[in-house]
Amino acid sequence: MNVSVGQDWVRWHGDYEAPRSSLARRLAVVRCHLWRALGEAPRDPAGGRRLISLCAGDGRDVLPVLAAHPAGTDVRGLLLELDPELSGRARRTAGSMGLRSVDVRTVDAGAADTYRDVGRAHIVLACGVFGNLSDADMRRTVAALPALMVPGGIVIWTRGRGLGAGDRSDDVRDGFAAYGFLELAFVRPEDARFRVGMSRLRKANGARLEPGARLFQFL
Template identity: 50%
Template structure:
């Protein structure tokens, strides 16, 4: 690991921090995405950490049982924390202790209605950001929402316009974009895959498992 991610997560506990602001923003968009869909919802969180963004929302929802979530996290301690938090929800949660940058990790998973790419783009190269965005539709079902985060200042190159353009080129429509104009200027974006979902139904039809992503290139590598 390039840094102590367990210690990094302690920043969420400071209510005045950029991380706390980002967490609240992401949770808000997670809740909105769940509210927009009736019936079962499939969630995939990449580099999920301890899962507090998704699991913090599910813990407070009476309809959490309709959610099936897969959280991918390499650090086993953070993964165990996510499993413990998942036990406090009614959702069907699977925590994979696996390399989120390896395409093989996603083979056989169901397409996501909500995909979280949070805490990734600030730790990988611009080329890896673009490649991950280009690959994102292969992880999604029709009309899926994707949430992403990245800083824009204090040590971060400002790639905000590029990230938004890359999502557009990959077939996504932006639905939200917000930033905190202090510190490292954390930014939270929400996009929707530009395929309209079917009319609201009490249940969603079963979808085939995801095809294997091209195995010859990693999605990203933390630096």
């Protein structure tokens, strides 16, 4: 997670422990999408893949899937999380699962400079991000994602429905379509407010990250 005034993200993660909670249900969908992505995302010439998880929390959406999937050991994972307690948990979990190719960094995923030494990924996760951003930051982040990805790469994202009329996740879907992504899956439960999408970057579009720029800041 990124900085958000007044939000206790460690306590927020506790809701995952309630099996029928919205977060627990969302987690199951994200893991399912990641499992699929590990079978469908492109590979580099050596046969491996790179994965980046923005605002990764304690890594529970990524690490168990990498540990269980037949292709998981071929993934070089980078988990970015600003909260030191959560990133510490992710680091310990990756170690206990034998995921030696997973790098957990306690850094700000919203800063472009965080990605200076990061190669383009075959899979990107932006889960628990868009619902905490302004509309402008959401669009800026979606526009920047192609700079982090190889052509054909897959992004998995989440967004709550939001309050009031309409569904704010549709704004995110429109953003991905506008910036060259093809939607592969979209889950919108009738009895819950969470949404989970999966999209593929059609082709390289020349996007690049400007040094010193900010992609997003949590509200």
